[in-house]
Amino acid sequence: MEKIQILVLCSHEEILQTIVRLINNNEKWNATGTADAERAIGLFHQHTFDLVLLGSGINGKDEKKLRRIFTYQNPEIRIIEHFGGGSGLLSNEIEAALSDNAQGNVNVIDDPFKK
């Protein structure tokens, strides 16, 4: 069975490593992590991802750019916030996003910070 491919972007290296490790604990998921926005764009061009997780340290301008590029390249891509992989929300938000992707729903909070 093909694994769900997840791109993780987070400028906090230690949190990034933790999130990638936690995601890869699930045998159905495979995480690729980077702390650099330009590197994330490059990875997105080179590989097919099912989900993008955005974490801390990405400035608003970069985030808008990333969302625009990712969505242009793959209109179906789900881009959600992660909140550091602390107990509880990481798996829940991923499962919800993947479930909603499958059902065409929008029940997860894509960007709680958008105005």
Next chain:
Amino acid sequence: MANTVLHKAATRGHANHGWLDSYHSFSFANYYNPERIHFGALRVLNDDTVSEGKGFGKHPHDNMEIISIPLQGDLQHEDSMGNVAVIKNGDIQAMSAGTGIFHSEFNKNKNEPVKFLQIWIFPNKKNVAPRYSQVTLNVEDRHNKLQQVLSPDAGDGGVWIHQDAWFYLGRFDKDFSVDYDLNKKTNGVYVFVLHGDVTVDGQSLNNRDGFGIWDTDKISIKADSQDAEVLLMEVPMNI
């Protein structure tokens, strides 16, 4: 016309890991209910009991305001900013995860469980500098009144967070009633019953029920039992 949502205690998510017995008012960990993802900026309300000497090991957060309210026992906090502290009933702890923090929370007691509420609020600013604070409150100041325990203002009562949110605790004699005027009309109020029975805007509530109200500028609370206790959380509804 106000909108409301009722979360009866028995309908919450529940996970018992042995060392941790947790009830989730909103989707969390293995509990997922698409109807209960959040109430405005309120994303997590966990009602946790942690066994003696056990706890949450070091783990990260970012871009979240995290509030802990101990109800019984002593909770030991350590974080990547070098803070080591113990909070107990009467204290309230707030952390802004911002650009990223690691922390752990353990039951300091060897002979009794610790019970506490874990509350996560979406911040109104991303990537703020991480910060930790705790205050000790006089629990007598909430007898037959609403005691402010959290606000957006560092100079106001209780702890402060990066969000236009206000929290209050109250402990009421039977038949005591109080009105609450919202600080912002675009906010909503989520009332969580910590003990006993209350009626909020005509809705009867019992121990650990949650009741959300929005599109209103005032609510009324009446105690239906002696020493009824509530946590009132006013949060932005538009996120």
